[in-house]
Amino acid sequence: xxxxxxxxxxxxxxxxxxxxxxxxxxDILTPGRKAxxxxxxxxxxxxxxxxxxxxxxxxxxxxxxxxxxxRATWNRGFTGIYARGESWKQFRTYTEYSDxxxxxxDAVWAGFTTNGFVAIPHDEAAEFGLPLAEDFPDDxxxxxxxxxxxxxxxxxxxxxxxxQDLLAGKSVDDRAIHINHCYDALRQAIQCRADDTPIYIxxxxxxxxxxxxxxxxxxxxxxxxxxxxxxxxxxxxxxxLE
Numbered sequence: 001x002x003x004x005x006x007x008x009x010x011x012x013x014x015x016x017x018x019x020x021x022x023x024x025x026x027d028i029l030t031p032g033r034k035a036x037x038x039x040x041x042x043x044x045x046x047x048x049x050x051x052x053x054x055x056x057x058x059x060x061x062x063x064x065x066x067x068x069x070x071r072a073t074w075n076r077g078f079t080g081i082y083a084r085g086e087s088w089k090q091f092r093t094y095t096e097y098s099d100x101x102x103x104x105x106d107a108v109w110a111g112f113t114t115n116g117f118v119a120i121p122h123d124e125a126a127e128f129g130l131p132l133a134e135d136f137p138d139d140x141x142x143x144x145x146x147x148x149x150x151x152x153x154x155x156x157x158x159x160x161x162x163x164q165d166l167l168a169g170k171s172v173d174d175r176a177i178h179i180n181h182c183y184d185a186l187r188q189a190i191q192c193r194a195d196d197t198p199i200y201i202x203x204x205x206x207x208x209x210x211x212x213x214x215x216x217x218x219x220x221x222x223x224x225x226x227x228x229x230x231x232x233x234x235x236x237x238x239x240x241l242e
Contacts, residue, residue, distance in 0.1 A: 003063040023114075044219060078128055078227040079147070086215040114223050116150020117231040119143070136231055146215045149222060152189055155182035 044195070099105040107174075119136040122143050133143030159182055161173050172179070199209035 011012065077224060081218055081221045084221055086217055088213045088217040090211060091209055091214050093210040109160065112157060113154055114150065114226050115145040115154065116226050116233075118145055118147060118226055118229040119231040120145050120229065147222065147226055148189065149219075150226065152186060154212050155185050158182050 096104055097162070098109045119139065119142040120133070121141055122132065125143055125145070130143075130145070135144050136142040136144050158178065162175055162179055167173055197214065200212055201208055202210060
């Protein structure tokens with residue numbers, strides 16, 4: 001009887017040892033533990049959390065850029081000419097700029113010599129909400145920008161010269177891309193401003209808006225600012241406008 005009970009106890013002990021292997025830690029016998037593997041679902045949760053974190057970071061960055069761009073649209077101008085106010089200018093249907101005598105019109109159009117490329121400190125541009133621009137070669141703390149008004153004037157001049165060449169029988173096929181760019185750039189600028197000034201129709205005249213006064217900013221002040229902050233290289237070279 002005693003032998004039977006001893007064998008039963010020994011069998012139970014052996015069975016527990018197989019289920020829970022033991023190991024010695026010093027003089028203490030402790031149950032062994034098998035290493036647990038990370039389940040596939042846990043890895044998937046980790047990947048999902050990582051993707052959510054990346055998405056959140058990207059959205060925060062995009063939100064910050066969007067807010068800076070919104071600040072850049074404040075109607076306070078960048079150069080300070082807005083603070084000078086506006087003055088009344090009389091518009092004419094035909095001026096020396098549209099004179100059919102090319103010697104007259106060419107001379108006044110040639111007066112636009114400022115291309116509007118300017119160097120603006122990166123910190124000032126960021127404060128105003130402008131996108132980061134290419135570094136100014138002579139001073140990496142500044143970025144190169146072009147003032148919108150000068151870009152538009154450039155496009156008008158480019159289209160005028162192209163039309164002159166067409167009238168003279170010259171080929172302008174190689175200018176197609178730039179021509180289309182200028183048309184579209186002017187279109188975007190016009191639609192962006194959405195000027196709602198009513199232009200009157202004179203009595204028995206086709207000269208729409210002729211003689212009408214409009215409130216205008218100081219172009220000469222803008223030219224002076226652009227020249228003061230020019231991004232032309234010391235050699236006098238400036239990149240071509242696009």
